[in-house]
Every structure is written in structure tokens, then in C-alpha cells.
Amino acid sequence: MELSEEWKSFLPVGSSTVSPLHLSNSPSLPLGPLLFNPNPNSLSLLFSSPSLLPSLHLPPHLLPSRFLLSSHPPSILPSTASSVASLFSSPNQNDAASPFLRNRLHLLTYPHRPYALLFFPAGDNDHKLAFFTLRFKDSRFHIQLDTNHDVFYASIGSAHRILNISINPIADFGFTVNDDDDDDPSRVIGYLLATTLYSVHWFAVRHNQILDRPSVVRLGGKIFKTCPVVHACWSPHILEESVVLLESGQLFLFDLESCGSDAGFKGTRLRVPWNDSGESKVWLSCEFSWHPRILVVACSDAVFLVDLRLKECIVSCLMKIETLRRYAPDENERFLALSRAAPDNFYFAVASTSVLLLCDVRKPLMPVLQWMHGIEGPSFMSVLSLSNLRSHSREDAFKLASESGFCILLGSIWNCEFNTFCYGSILPFRKGSVTSKINPAICAWELPFEINLSGHECHCGKCLLRKEFSKDALPEWIDWQLKKEIVLGFGILSNKLAALLCEPDENGGFTLIRLSSSGRFELQRYHASWAHARDLEDCHDQVLCLDRHLLYPMSDEKYKFPKNFIYLKLDYLYSYASGRLTQFLVTKLEKICKYANDEEPFCAEVHELLCEKLNSCGFGQLRSCPAVTSVFNDIKLPSSLHEVALRRLWADLPMELLQLAFLSHAKCHEVVGNLDNNRVALEFLAVPDLPQLPPFFLRKSSTHSNDDIVGPIIPFPVLLVLNEFRNGYSNLEGGEFSVEAEVGLRYKEVMQVAGEIAVSAFGPTHLDEHAVSLAEDGEETWVGSSKPRSFMLYRPVSFKSTAADHVQEKFVYSDTNYDTFISHVQEKKSTKQIESVGQEIFDDLSPVALRFDAPVKKLEPLSLKAYDLLKRQMSKWQESFDSYKDFCIQSRF
Structure with missing residues (x-):
């Protein structure tokens, strides 16, 4: 056809x-x-x-989602990585590539001499204009450097990184064939502009005939304080003119003859009517067309012709990204590069994500030629x-x-x-x-x-x-x-x-x-x-x-x-991650038992401290199966039911294994001395003074003394397998015992009890059908069950959620192991004002019980006055925060 x-x-x-x-x-x-x-x-x-x-401080090639824990199994904690990452960058975005988008080397050839100048950015932050001369002599090129045998430098007057360089050569000016007889010892051989993120700087390139060396003289610059510079280019028609395009779409015309050092580089703002779409576009580049007052301006989705010959600027569309949809159906298709093209200034070339076009300004919306370029x-x-x-x-x-x-x-x-x-x-x-x-x-x-x-x-x-x-x-x-x-x-x-x-x-x-x-x-x-x-x-x-x-x-x-290099064996961690921890430990223990001594390590100090902690939480010395309700007594701050289940398992461990998990800080130095003379910092958190169950959550890190008890130094999954091995259970050999399954059973037990003793802030608690109720078990009866319930169950929701989201269960996390929290609600006390009160005065500021890791002190009248001011501000905030009021209504606080 x-x-x-x-x-x-x-x-x-x-x-x-x-x-x-x-x-x-x-x-x-x-x-x-x-x-x-x-x-x-x-x-x-x-x-x-x-x-x-190049002075390039490049970040690792990591998307924001990598710095957040994934919400998909088998993550340890839930995360909103997928939703948060989309707010920062596109998956295709690579910050490391941004300094490499433009050419860093530019050549300027002398008109009538076998010389060439090479320009490039240099310096600590690429903030200097560096150059040297390439001279042809004796059938080869020679490099001319400065007196220190280094390249020449020209300052742009700031410490900002040079992003782009553009050279405008003077083809027939500055030199003559017999230029040695000229009176002017320094002739201009070209003009140069350098752009940074927020500024443009103009230079004149000269050659000093007396010193026979080049020089670059800064003519001036322009700083754009409110908007970054996108592109700047020289005019092919008028030697001293250049145009600057800003990120907002604003265009400025600069003339070196009218912008002297005394007058300053103010430039002329070109009044271009971009209509309503100009502010929202991602501007790309600009070039001069066939006339000194006609420009071709490109953004990510269109190319425009800007005609400034008349009093009112005329803007017409030369090319749209929709024109390429037939061969580039990708929704992310956009224009990326623009350039003047031959055979004359009527032509221009523009490249999109997948197509390269040769266009003519006299034929809008109709490319002269197209290629599928296949370049990323x-x-x-x-x-x-x-x-x-x-x-x-x-x-x-x-x-x-x-x-x-x-x-x-x-x-x-x-x-x-x-x-x-x-x-x-x-x-x-x-x-x-x-x-x-x-x-x-x-x-x-x-x-x-x-x-x-x-x-x-x-x-x-x-x-x-x-x-x-x-x-x-x-x-x-x-x-x-x-x-x-x-x-x-x-x-x-x-x-x-x-x-x-x-x-x-x-x-x-x-x-x-x-x-x-x-x-x-x-x-x-x-x-x-x-x-x-x-x-x-x-x-x-x-x-x-x-x-x-x-x-x-x-x-x-x-x-x-x-x-010094220290190599760590991560065989235990690898076995746990691959689901083979039980088999791995059984093999290790069988080998160790052959050479083990009958004497077991015992530290009276650690034993006494652990007994004191357990007794304060309701666990006596003889504890074959501790009551699950005693674990709830240890809840002082909001905790997930998964944490409560872990505390229950910790409390089940015998004292001999607990002593393996905790040791005196002085013992850490003995362990360091046994690691092949390579000192390793073994830092563990100290056991707090407050009465609580292991593994002792919410501890503050500080410098330890040798008398401190630190730990746990052995991960809980290892202790759990050791306990099963110590009891001689046969299912260890076949690998039937699973740490995750054991934690899951305790979680179901805790979930059932929590549903019976706590007020739910999100309606009836939906329990697992395999969970067994402990209401009929006499040993597990909640003490004082006839009294008002002093615990509250709730699930964290996003800050944009409404009360209807609680009913529809539109929660932040979908993992039921972590999304349910339980909190202790303080008892209502008399509100009579007394002269001296303690920390319990803060109980009516929050629906959860507050505990302070500080010596008990009485508040003096001056402190009470500050408390009254704090309470008024807190009440004002609570009344104006709808989500908090809905939460209090649902929990009947």
C-alpha cells in the first residue's frame, strides 16, 4: 500500500x-x-x-521499603512499608543516578590555532570550573597545566555543585590569522555558562597572548532563591544571549551586553501564558528555534513553541505524549531529553521513555521521523x-x-x-x-x-x-x-x-x-x-x-x-530462620552431653534476684504450672497479647534455665577473654529494679557496673528447646517440636483469658475456635471476677480512621498475633484535694495506668499548680480530639 x-x-x-x-x-x-x-x-x-x-556522596541503592520491616510473613513485627514507601519515591527512581544525567566534559576549540580547552566540574563539591589546554605539537598532543602542575580553576562564587556546563564558541572572532600583531593581548574565544541547582553563572573564555595561557573570567551570575533551575542554553543567533528555564516554567532571557558587572545580571522575564497547566507540569528543557525570539520548551508530557516576536506571547503545542500511545502504551511514558536538530533550526529532536522523534516546528503534532530507541x-x-x-x-x-x-x-x-x-x-x-x-x-x-x-x-x-x-x-x-x-x-x-x-x-x-x-x-x-x-x-x-x-x-x-577481622558463626540463627532449630540443637546437645560434667553452674546472686522477681509477680518457689492470671498482674503498660504470651512462657521455664539466660556483668569480661584474644563488646541490658517478669521489657540502656545482672544472653527459642530436651521429650528427635507452635498455644490461652477479664474497645472479642476457655478451671479463676474489669483490649487504628472503622475492623495491621493490645486501667480514687500527693495524681490524665521509674516523691504546692495547668491543657486536647473521645466511649472509660 x-x-x-x-x-x-x-x-x-x-x-x-x-x-x-x-x-x-x-x-x-x-x-x-x-x-x-x-x-x-x-x-x-x-x-x-x-x-x-568526582566528589559524589552517593546513597546506597535502596528503596525506602527496604528500611522498613515487611508486613508479609514471616516478619517479626508488623510494618506499613508498602504504604509509607510510596510517599517518598517511585520504584523506578534512582537517586544515585542524578549526578550522571548530563555530560561532564565540554570542549572549546581555538579558531585559528591547534589548541582545544577541556572544561569539567571539580573541587570538593564539584563547585569549581576546572580546565586545561590540549595543544598539538611534534605530531602529538601536549597538556598545558598551571605552575603547580595542576589543572586551571575558575570559581563560580559559591560552594554549590555545578550541574551543567554550556559553551558558546566564537568561530570567527577574537583571533585572526596573524593575531600576533593585534594590540589586544587577551582575546575572547568563547562564552561559557555553568548552572547549579539555584543559580546560573556566565564566563568569558580568553587567551592571554603574552603569557600564552587561557583564562576564564566570571562576568556575573543570577541566583533564583525560590525555584530551581532546570535548563539554560545559548542562542545560536545572537552570540551574547541565553535563556534560562526554571522548574516552575518561568523563562528568563539574559544578554551579556546589557548585563554588565555594574548593572548586575537581572535578565528579562518572558511573560509566557502557560494557562492553568503550566504550574503543575514537570519542565524539562528549552532551546532556541529558527528565530531569536522563538523558543521550543519541553515538559514531561508536551513540547511547546513559544513565539515572543509580538507584544503578546503566543504558545502552541508541537507534540504531546498522547501521540505516542499507539507504540508506547505505558502509563509512565514521558519526555526525557530535547535538542536542536539539523538540517536547520526548524528541526528539533525529543526523546521519550521509549521513542525518539525528529520534529519540525512547521508541522505541529506530526513527527518527521520516529525510532524505537530501546535505551533505559x-x-x-x-x-x-x-x-x-x-x-x-x-x-x-x-x-x-x-x-x-x-x-x-x-x-x-x-x-x-x-x-x-x-x-x-x-x-x-x-x-x-x-x-x-x-x-x-x-x-x-x-x-x-x-x-x-x-x-x-x-x-x-x-x-x-x-x-x-x-x-x-x-x-x-x-x-x-x-x-x-x-x-x-x-x-x-x-x-x-x-x-x-x-x-x-x-x-x-x-x-x-x-x-x-x-x-x-x-x-x-x-x-x-x-x-x-x-x-x-x-x-x-x-x-x-x-x-x-x-x-x-x-x-x-x-x-x-x-x-582486625572477627568472624561470627551464625549457624544457630540460620537454623532458626530455616525452621531447623530443634534438630540442630539436639545434635549439638547430644555431643556436649558426652563430655559434660555433673556439676551445673550456679550463681547465688543471680538465683536470689530471679527468685525475688518471680515472687513479686505471684510465682512461688514451687511453680509446676504458674497461673496465667498472675502474668496479667505484671501488665503495667500497654502490651500486645503476643508479649503477654511470651512472658507466660518465660515464667514456665525452670530456674536452672533462667540462670543460663542471665549473668553478672562481671562475667562478661571473662567471656571476652576466651574469644581468641579479640575483644568483643558484649553489651546486654541490665535487669531493672522494678518488679516484673522476664524477659524484662522497657529497660533503659546505661553504663553497667560489675554488680548488675544483665540478660537475656541466650535467645528465647534456644531456651525453649533446651527445656524440652531437659525434660526428655521424645518428639524432639523427629523434629515435631516447634517453637512457633508452642508460642501459638500460649497465645490462644492468653487471648481467651483476656477476652474474659478485659473490657473490649472494639466490640465482642473474636477468639480462635480452637481456644479453650479457662473460666471453669478452679486453679485459673480470675481473682475478684465480680469486680469491675480492670483491663482493656484495643487495636491501634490509623489516624484517619473513624468509629465505623472499628466495627468494620479496618485496622492498621492484619496479623492477629500482634494487632491486639491489653492495658491496665487504674481504679477510680477520691478526688479530694490534699496538701501533699504523689505520682498517683496523674492517673486521671490517661485511660491506662501510668508508672514512673523514679523514686516516689510528694508533690509540693508549686508542683500542684503546674499540674493543674497541665491537666487543663490535656483536657482541652482530649475534648477536641474526636478519635480519643470515640476510644473512651468504646472502652467505657
Whole structure:
């Protein structure tokens, strides 16, 4: 079927096997070789310095959800990781890649001398503009540095990181062929602007003929205090003009001639009517179009043409992201990069998440050409003439194609991936072709192809496989880019300088200068080829050098302290995590029992303290099966029923095992001395003075004395298995005993008793059908059951919940082992005001009983006055907080 040129442009190259705007090499279409391979023999090191390593304080590659416990089994505690993580970042967002979105190296060639300047950010925070000169002499390039054999520096006047650099060369100004006779010893060879997050700075690049060295003079800057800078670019029409785009969509025009140092860099705000949608858009970039007062501005979902020639600005839409939905149906599709394009300033190129478009401002909403680029997160784009990439050729057979063809270089610096997209006119290769009135049938020349900018990586199957295995071997919180030497910036040397360096290639090529993450400036020649060079013999071993290249701040100072490594055996933890703790301990204990002594370790001090704690909570010395109600007497602060079940199990353990779990702090030093002379800090919390059951919750950490009793030093699952082994139960050998099952049985028991003795704040308690009621058991009868219940059951709910959520059970956590809490409610006492009262005066401020870990003191009249003020403020808050009032009504407090 014959399609018009307009319809052909809607079929992206790469979306189908046959594209109507795709030309392949054939005898009738002598396009020439369009693949570019690095020449390993041309690789040379220009300059290297550890001080040029990028100053990048990169966070680990971790999503916020990793820092929170997962709410899915088998987590220890519940968490709202999935809901909280979505508030901070997108799953596809990578903060570590943000410093690598733009090219860090920029070249400025002298007009009539074999010199070139290389600019890049440097300094402790990349806040300085660094540069050095590349000079061709004696058939090779030489580096010109300052008197300290370091690169030249120019300050931007602040300590903020330079994010982008843009150079505007002066092609025919500043130098003449016989410039030595000129009266001006310092000529301007170009202008430069550097942007930070909130500022833009302008510089003039000069060359001092007397000192024969370059200099960069700061002309001024502009700080935008309320809005970040998105993009800044030079005008291709007026040398001294530039435009700045802010994150809010505001545009500012600056003219270096009118913005002198005395007048200040105020700029002119361009009144662009973005309507109501301008403030909510994510702005991307801006470029000058064919007229000095016509701009192309891109945001994440549209590209606009801004016409400022008249008094009132006119804004029209050139491209919408909805246009790409047919070939890019992903909802996250958005524009990512914008650039001016050839053959003239009417064209521009824009890249989205999956599609690259070549557009014409004279044909809105209708792309001239499209490609499916297949690059992950493209952020860099540059349009070059094919003659620059195939220069210095021995053959002239493809000269016509080189002069009329163009190439879009698109890629991601962070992902080390770059592709070239060649295009040009069908004419003059095909006679009698149908052309439109605007463009002479622009077509894609060959399919997109990858270009290896690192220059020394082998792409054979063996090396690619090793590379993927090396990536998988890294921990998930480390990006492989941080471990690999990547290209942070690059520039293509001009044709005149490249021709001085090397002999002509068969089909032409270009010379690349790159800045690597190891601080190396390298020069390498690329030649045009008919096929990719997949196998590079000298580069088989350079896949991932994980030990040499780290994109983290490095210090020149050597580590002064000795490095001692202590290896921990985590076999117990691994066995517990895999559900094999019982079998593992039984095997260990059987071996130990053969060599064990009859004498058991006994510490009278620890024994006396533990007996005192248990007796204070209602457990006598003879406790074959402690009453579950005594465990409830130990509840002083709100506790989950799972915690109460654990206390019950702790109280069931015999005294011999409890003494294994707790020891004197002085004994810790003896344990340290037995660990192969390597001192290990064994820090455990001290047993509190307040009467409570083990494992003694809510303890404060402090410096211990040798008289303190600390612990538990043995995990409870291990103690539980030891207790079963001590009792000689046979089901241990077959692995039938389960710590989780034992905890579950005690939890059901505690849940049943709690439902009988506590007031529920969320309606009738729904108990497990297998739970057994203890109401009829005489030994387990709740003391004083005829009195009002002094416990309250409740479940935490989100702060946005209502009273109806309690009935519908829309709770924060769905795990029934942890979502139910029990709290002791204090008894109502006389409210008569007495002269001196104690801490019990705070009981009527909260529905739960308050306990203070402090000596009992009486409150004096001045303290009572402060208490009255606190009580009034507390009451005012309680009356205005609806959720609290609903909670008190439900719990009948």
C-alpha cells in the first residue's frame, strides 16, 4: 500500500520489520558505513589525577521499603512499608543516578590555532570550573597545566555543585590569522555558562597572548532563591544571549551586553501564558528555534513553541505524549531529553521513555521521523553532522552522503548505553522520489546501532556473560555502575585537530576525548565500519574491576589503625530462620552431653534476684504450672497479647534455665577473654529494679557496673528447646517440636483469658475456635471476677480512621498475633484535694495506668499548680480530639 509522507512518519523505525521511512545500504543507495568501532591501538592517556575523581556522596541503592520491616510473613513485627514507601519515591527512581544525567566534559576549540580547552566540574563539591589546554605539537598532543602542575580553576562564587556546563564558541572572532600583531593581548574565544541547582553563572573564555595561557573570567551570575533551575542554553543567533528555564516554567532571557558587572545580571522575564497547566507540569528543557525570539520548551508530557516576536506571547503545542500511545502504551511514558536538530533550526529532536522523534516546528503534532530507541532512561542527546563522524577519509565515494546525513547520539551516562540514529534525505540518491513541500523525504539510514564510548570493552559472548554474572554477584543495595569504570563525560575533537593527529582512515572516523570515573582523560580514534567489532583481543579481562573503581569520595590519607577481622558463626540463627532449630540443637546437645560434667553452674546472686522477681509477680518457689492470671498482674503498660504470651512462657521455664539466660556483668569480661584474644563488646541490658517478669521489657540502656545482672544472653527459642530436651521429650528427635507452635498455644490461652477479664474497645472479642476457655478451671479463676474489669483490649487504628472503622475492623495491621493490645486501667480514687500527693495524681490524665521509674516523691504546692495547668491543657486536647473521645466511649472509660 502506498502511504503519504505524513502517514509514513507515524510508523517508528524498529516497531515493525519493514518501516516506510527506513533506508538500507544498497548499490543504488551508497550511504557508506554507519557503524563506528573504537581502534584499540589509538588509545592514549592525556592526563590523570586522583584529585579529579568526582566528589559524589552517593546513597546506597535502596528503596525506602527496604528500611522498613515487611508486613508479609514471616516478619517479626508488623510494618506499613508498602504504604509509607510510596510517599517518598517511585520504584523506578534512582537517586544515585542524578549526578550522571548530563555530560561532564565540554570542549572549546581555538579558531585559528591547534589548541582545544577541556572544561569539567571539580573541587570538593564539584563547585569549581576546572580546565586545561590540549595543544598539538611534534605530531602529538601536549597538556598545558598551571605552575603547580595542576589543572586551571575558575570559581563560580559559591560552594554549590555545578550541574551543567554550556559553551558558546566564537568561530570567527577574537583571533585572526596573524593575531600576533593585534594590540589586544587577551582575546575572547568563547562564552561559557555553568548552572547549579539555584543559580546560573556566565564566563568569558580568553587567551592571554603574552603569557600564552587561557583564562576564564566570571562576568556575573543570577541566583533564583525560590525555584530551581532546570535548563539554560545559548542562542545560536545572537552570540551574547541565553535563556534560562526554571522548574516552575518561568523563562528568563539574559544578554551579556546589557548585563554588565555594574548593572548586575537581572535578565528579562518572558511573560509566557502557560494557562492553568503550566504550574503543575514537570519542565524539562528549552532551546532556541529558527528565530531569536522563538523558543521550543519541553515538559514531561508536551513540547511547546513559544513565539515572543509580538507584544503578546503566543504558545502552541508541537507534540504531546498522547501521540505516542499507539507504540508506547505505558502509563509512565514521558519526555526525557530535547535538542536542536539539523538540517536547520526548524528541526528539533525529543526523546521519550521509549521513542525518539525528529520534529519540525512547521508541522505541529506530526513527527518527521520516529525510532524505537530501546535505551533505559535516556538523558543525553546531541545531533551531529555525519561529516564530523566520517572525517579524514581516504575514500570520496561516500562524501555526498556524509555531507547530507546527520546522526543523533542518544544515551544514558549512568547506564553506560549509547546508540546512534542516522538520518538524511532520500535525494540525491533516489531519482524521482516523492517529496513534501517542507522536508525532502527525510528517512532513517539503517537501524539504530550501539556505540561503545568506553572504547576498551569487549562485546564477545564470553565477556558479556561474565559481565552479567558480575552484576548478579553484587549485593542488591549496590549499583554495578558504582563498581565499574564508566564514562562521565566526552567530547568529539574538531576535524582539523583530528586530522593533525592521525593518518586518514579508509572510510573516515572521529577522535573522542572522554573523562572516566577513575579521573582519567583518554583519547581514542573511532573508524567507520560496515559491522560491529564484537571481539577485542586486548580487552577480554576488562569487564568489571570491582576492587579498583569506586564512585565514592576517596581520601589521600592512609588508614592508620590496625584492621582486625572477627568472624561470627551464625549457624544457630540460620537454623532458626530455616525452621531447623530443634534438630540442630539436639545434635549439638547430644555431643556436649558426652563430655559434660555433673556439676551445673550456679550463681547465688543471680538465683536470689530471679527468685525475688518471680515472687513479686505471684510465682512461688514451687511453680509446676504458674497461673496465667498472675502474668496479667505484671501488665503495667500497654502490651500486645503476643508479649503477654511470651512472658507466660518465660515464667514456665525452670530456674536452672533462667540462670543460663542471665549473668553478672562481671562475667562478661571473662567471656571476652576466651574469644581468641579479640575483644568483643558484649553489651546486654541490665535487669531493672522494678518488679516484673522476664524477659524484662522497657529497660533503659546505661553504663553497667560489675554488680548488675544483665540478660537475656541466650535467645528465647534456644531456651525453649533446651527445656524440652531437659525434660526428655521424645518428639524432639523427629523434629515435631516447634517453637512457633508452642508460642501459638500460649497465645490462644492468653487471648481467651483476656477476652474474659478485659473490657473490649472494639466490640465482642473474636477468639480462635480452637481456644479453650479457662473460666471453669478452679486453679485459673480470675481473682475478684465480680469486680469491675480492670483491663482493656484495643487495636491501634490509623489516624484517619473513624468509629465505623472499628466495627468494620479496618485496622492498621492484619496479623492477629500482634494487632491486639491489653492495658491496665487504674481504679477510680477520691478526688479530694490534699496538701501533699504523689505520682498517683496523674492517673486521671490517661485511660491506662501510668508508672514512673523514679523514686516516689510528694508533690509540693508549686508542683500542684503546674499540674493543674497541665491537666487543663490535656483536657482541652482530649475534648477536641474526636478519635480519643470515640476510644473512651468504646472502652467505657
